[in-house]
Amino acid sequence: MKTQADLSIEFCGVRFENPFCLSSSPVGNHAEMCARAYDAGWSGIVYKTLGLEKSFKVVIPSPRLNALNVFDKRFIGLQNAEQITDRPIKDNIKDLVWLKKNYPQKVLISSIMGFEDKDWAELAKMSEDAGADILELNFSCPQMAHKTAGHRTGQDFHAVEAFTEIVKKSCKIPVIAKMTPNITDMIPVALAAKRGGADAISAINTIRAITDIDINNFTPLPNIHGHSSPTGFSGPSVKPVAMRFVSELYNSKAINLPVSAIGGIETWIDALHFLLLGATNLQVTTGIMRYGYRIVEDMIEGLSDYMIERNIQSLTQIIGKAAQKIVDPSEFNTRFQVVSVVDEAKCIGCGQCYISCQDGANQAMKFDKQSRKASVDEERCVGCMLCKLVCPVWDCITHKEVDTAKVRHAAIF
Ligand SMILES: Cc1cc2nc3c(=O)[nH]c(=O)nc-3n(C[C@H](O)[C@H](O)[C@H](O)COP(=O)(O)O)c2cc1C
Numbered sequence: 001m002k003t004q005a006d007l008s009i010e011f012c013g014v015r016f017e018n019p020f021c022l023s024s025s026p027v028g029n030h031a032e033m034c035a036r037a038y039d040a041g042w043s044g045i046v047y048k049t050l051g052l053e054k055s056f057k058v059v060i061p062s063p064r065l066n067a068l069n070v071f072d073k074r075f076i077g078l079q080n081a082e083q084i085t086d087r088p089i090k091d092n093i094k095d096l097v098w099l100k101k102n103y104p105q106k107v108l109i110s111s112i113m114g115f116e117d118k119d120w121a122e123l124a125k126m127s128e129d130a131g132a133d134i135l136e137l138n139f140s141c142p143q144m145a146h147k148t149a150g151h152r153t154g155q156d157f158h159a160v161e162a163f164t165e166i167v168k169k170s171c172k173i174p175v176i177a178k179m180t181p182n183i184t185d186m187i188p189v190a191l192a193a194k195r196g197g198a199d200a201i202s203a204i205n206t207i208r209a210i211t212d213i214d215i216n217n218f219t220p221l222p223n224i225h226g227h228s229s230p231t232g233f234s235g236p237s238v239k240p241v242a243m244r245f246v247s248e249l250y251n252s253k254a255i256n257l258p259v260s261a262i263g264g265i266e267t268w269i270d271a272l273h274f275l276l277l278g279a280t281n282l283q284v285t286t287g288i289m290r291y292g293y294r295i296v297e298d299m300i301e302g303l304s305d306y307m308i309e310r311n312i313q314s315l316t317q318i319i320g321k322a323a324q325k326i327v328d329p330s331e332f333n334t335r336f337q338v339v340s341v342v343d344e345a346k347c348i349g350c351g352q353c354y355i356s357c358q359d360g361a362n363q364a365m366k367f368d369k370q371s372r373k374a375s376v377d378e379e380r381c382v383g384c385m386l387c388k389l390v391c392p393v394w395d396c397i398t399h400k401e402v403d404t405a406k407v408r409h410a411a412i413f
């Protein structure tokens, strides 16, 4: 039998058998779905955000989704115009009770969104009574652009602090505040949540975006009976933005709270990236919408193999290791200089590096039309490595360090 590493982690004082959870969305819409996710290996679920129908009537438009395709690469991002759950609160609470009763060893997180103080208090109490281990406060849905809910609340420091405080006073279970990325700086909002008593921060919710336009009828997609709107964008394309926010939250000494990372996680390597940037817990939606709950099997196996190969006993040994390397650009060592190196034996003579260096870099790449081989003028090369990025042959272009004193081009002096 294959050995498996110990992937367990503690987050908000709760033990998770592995860091992998569903994020709040249609992948955790009701008990039957969540039960299948638990059975597949997910350690926790963040249930689809609950609201109170007496305060706000949720209307989910149709069609509500559009995928971002780039050339032949499909679904590199997903735009959705979905709001919080439209199921009656009593049905959802019944499902939470059933899930905790049948899966006591798994983690149940209830995501909630109120429209006024008493909603937040009521939803928190109902979730706790139903058996939720943790609450997640949805301050970040771009489609619930109500003045007292959704990402507008998530941009309002006072509201975030006040609502978090109300929730903390209404229940005893730990509270995560889920941040919107639709803001320049997340730190002040996360600090407001901390002042309100939040035990952890999760990031990111979806990014407001327009993914496509029908050029025949001039309507952006999804085309909702002739109209559209910049709505929530998720999936692999948002991962770089999510990684930035997660590292900033982790590196902020003022925040000093555990972080749950969300945004574009599909593989164990994505998961590892977020752990290295400081996350202790990981959440997924779009990857599951595309490939199903089964992706967790590869995540568990991949992360476990990585740990065994490197003799890592616990995830706590690697959490934040890459975040420690992140500095302000002003702190870079600009005396360090590289130039590119072409491996002539590997060069297939496509000329792509030459074109890119000519028109997008420092005209340092040479291309011999007879032999169809690329080579580098080291005195002109600024070491940007655009040529390496465009070369279709893996490892054909690499770089080497050079003595800065010998480099004469203007880019570094
Ligand atoms: C169709 C859809 C519905 C979503 N609904 C919710 C929601 O009800 N509550 C919430 O907090 N986040 C919601 N989200 C955001 C996700 O939980 C997650 O933060 C975001 O999709 C980024 O993660 P991903 O790239 O793994 O999808 C939704 C996302 C999608 C795609």
Ligand code: SF4
Pocket (backbone or CB within 6 Å): 339, 340, 356, 357, 361, 362, 363, 364, 365, 376, 380, 381, 382, 383, 384, 385, 386, 387, 388
């Ligand atoms: S590293 Fe930049 S400047 Fe140097 S050859 Fe490549 S593209 Fe040109």
Ligand code: SF4
Pocket (backbone or CB within 6 Å): 342, 346, 347, 348, 349, 350, 351, 352, 353, 354, 373, 374, 390, 391, 392, 393, 396, 397
């Ligand atoms: S891009 Fe790569 S393969 Fe193409 S010419 Fe340049 S070095 Fe050769």
